[in-house]
Amino acid sequence: MATEDELRAELEKLKAENEALKARTSKGISLKVSEKGGVSVYGMGRFPVTLYKEQWLKLLDMGEDLRRFIADNDAKLKAKD
Numbered sequence: 913m914a915t916e917d918e919l920r921a922e923l924e925k926l927k928a929e930n931e932a933l934k935a936r937t938s939k940g941i942s943l944k945v946s947e948k949g950g951v952s953v954y955g956m957g958r959f960p961v962t963l964y965k966e967q968w969l970k971l972l973d974m975g976e977d978l979r980r981f982i983a984d985n986d987a988k989l990k991a992k993d
Contacts, residue, residue, distance in 0.1 A: 914922070941955035952962040963971070969980075982989065 919960055941953065944952045944954065944960075946952045946960075946962050950962045950964045952960040954960045
């Protein structure tokens with residue numbers, strides 16, 4: 913039977929492994945130029961999100977509005993686990 917110190921050490925090891933796995937998945941997002949000259953974001957879902965540069969710039973300019981909209985509608989929105 914494992915001692916309390918051994919169990920704590922194992923728990924810390926598992927926590928560290930878990931954090932390393934989380935960090936690896938968040939870095940799975942990448943950008944590419946599409947065949948038609950758009951900017952494609954890979955790793956957010958099953959399919960890439962592709963917009964032309966003007967569209968991305970408009971969306972980025974709306975950053976605060978988008979954050980406010982999400983906060984205002986938080987109860988209605990679902991989150992992917």
